[in-house]
Each structure stands twice: as structure tokens, then as C-alpha cells.
Amino acid sequence: MDIDWDNAYKTIDNKGYIQLSVRIGGKTYRTREHVVVWEKYNGVTLNGYHVHHINGIKGDNRIDNLQLLSPLEHSRLHKGFFIKDGEWYKYCPVCGILKVLSDDNFYEYKNKNNNTYHPACKECEKLRKKIYVSNNQEKVADARKQYYESHKEYYAKQQKERRKNNVELIKEKAHQSYVDNKTYYNEYSKQYGKSHRRELQDKQNESRALSRDMTNQKRREYRALNKDAINEKQREYRKKKRDTLKEEKANEQNNLM
Ligand SMILES: [Zn+2]
Numbered sequence: 200m201d202i203d204w205d206n207a208y209k210t211i212d213n214k215g216y217i218q219l220s221v222r223i224g225g226k227t228y229r230t231r232e233h234v235v236v237w238e239k240y241n242g243v244t245l246n247g248y249h250v251h252h253i254n255g256i257k258g259d260n261r262i263d264n265l266q267l268l269s270p271l272e273h274s275r276l277h278k279g280f281f282i283k284d285g286e287w288y289k290y291c292p293v294c295g296i297l298k299v300l301s302d303d304n305f306y307e308y309k310n311k312n313n314n315t316y317h318p319a320c321k322e323c324e325k326l327r328k329k330i331y332v333s334n335n336q337e338k339v340a341d342a343r344k345q346y347y348e349s350h351k352e353y354y355a356k357q358q359k360e361r362r363k364n365n366v367e368l369i370k371e372k373a374h375q376s377y378v379d380n381k382t383y384y385n386e387y388s389k390q391y392g393k394s395h396r397r398e399l400q401d402k403q404n405e406s407r408a409l410s411r412d413m414t415n416q417k418r419r420e421y422r423a424l425n426k427d428a429i430n431e432k433q434r435e436y437r438k439k440k441r442d443t444l445k446e447e448k449a450n451e452q453n454n455l456m
């Protein structure tokens with residue numbers, strides 16, 4: 200639908216841009232004035248691109264003040280970067296040093312539309328973080344803990360994966376360490392056995408007694424629980440024995456006759 204924005208109703212929106220409103224058939228259509236100006240002048244729609252106000256005044260919608268930028272370029276500009284000789288630069292607002300935009304100089308982070316950058320240079324951000332951490336140790340520890348708790352499954356999975364990948368390596372290392380320290384290990388266990396003989400024997404006896412007690416206890420419990428079945432089985436067994444005896448006797452008499 201072609202909307203006549205020339206006679207639109209003008210307001211200022213909550214971000215400070217001039218907003219145009221047109222009412223057609225009980226419906227209100229809205230857009231920003233600078234977008235209309237740019238699209239009308241250039242005869243094309245923005246298609247995901249942004250229109251930037253060069254002098255920073257959001258109400259100055261003269262075509263000379265409008266510049267077409269990609270969302271990334273736009274966010275860079277608003278973070279204080281500028282282009283010089285084809286490269287992006289910025290004066291760090293903390294240390295004031297002019298730095299070229301690179302991974303070494305600025306931290307990047309993702310927001311919902313595109314990637315953008317922390318305001319200060321990496322060094323200043325690091326320092327700020329350090330100061331914050333040392334001033335808020337408990338808070339930081341809590342936050343770390345919480346983060347870990349909410350990502351527990353992820354970390355467990357990662358660890359598992361790492362272990363799986365490293366299993367051969369770990370085995371090899373353990374074996375190598377054993378080989379390297381074989382004499383030491385052997386001597387150590389010998390010495391330990393000698394000086395702790397009494398103790399080790401006591402421990403062994405103790406654990407044997409314990410397991411004996413446990414087995415007996417289990418047996419008693421089992422018997423108590425299955426009394427009827429056990430009695431029935433015993434009766435059957437005795438009856439069977441009696442029957443066989445009888446049979447044997449009968450056979451003997453048959454043979455004698
Ligand atoms: Zn802008």
C-alpha cells in the first residue's frame with residue numbers, strides 16, 4: 200500500500216526520533232521520518248540497513264545528514280569508532296589512546312541484532328574487571344557458583360567428552376608414571392606393608408568379621424521372611440527321603456523273594 204507520509208502526523212518517539220503516523224481506514228501506520236526521507240530520495244527501501252544521523256542530531260533529517268550503514272557499522276559508529284584510511288579506530292574513553300579495531304584491542308559481544316563492542320579498550324576493561332572482582336569477591340563467587348549450577352549438565356557433558364577423548368592419553372600417562380617410579384612404588388608398598396603389618400592384619404580381620412556378621416544377619420532375615428516356604432521345602436525333602444527309603448526297602452524284599 201502506498202502511504203502518503205507527506206501529510207503525516209509528527210511526534211517524537213521514546214528514542215528521540217521523529218515519528219510519522221498516518222491513519223487509514225481505522226488503522227494507524229507508523230514509521231520514522233529519516234527512513235522515509237532516505238528511501239524517497241534514493242528510490243529504494245532500506246532492506247535491513249540503518250540510516251544514521253551524521254551530526255548526531257536525531258531530528259535533523261536533511262538528506263545531507265543521513266548516511267546508510269549496515270547494522271554492524273552503525274553500532275560501531277555509536278560505540279565511538281570512526282573510519283580512517285579504511286580502518287576502524289577509536290579513542291578509548293578511559294585511557295584516551297587511539298586504537299585500531301581488532302580482537303587484540305577490543306572485547307566483542309553479541310547483542311540481539313548484531314555483534315558490538317565494550318566501550319573501553321581491552322586493557323582498560325581488564326583492569327575494570329580486576330578492580331570489580333577484588334571489590335566484590337563474594338558476589339563474584341556467588342555468581343560463578345550460580346552460573347556453574349545452571350550450566351552443570353553442559354560442563355559434565357564436556358568433561359565426559361574430554362575424558363573420552365583423552366582416555367588413551369591418560370592411560371599412557373599413568374602407565375608411564377608407574378614405569379618411571381616403579382622401584383619407588385614397590386619399595387614404598389614394601390615398607391608400608393612392613394611397618395603396618397599388624398594394622399593391616401587387624402583391618403583385614405575386622406572386615407572379614409564384619410562381612411561374616413552381615414551374611415549371617417542377611418541369612419537370618421531371609422529365613423524369617425520365607426519361613427513358610429522353607430518349612431514347606433523341608434517337609435517335601437523329608438517326605439521324598441522317606442519315600443525313597445520305603446522304595447528301597449520294598450525292592451530289597453522283592454529281591455529276597
Ligand atoms: Zn545512528
Ligand SMILES: [Zn+2]
Nearest residue numbers: 291294320323
Ligand atoms: Zn583504554
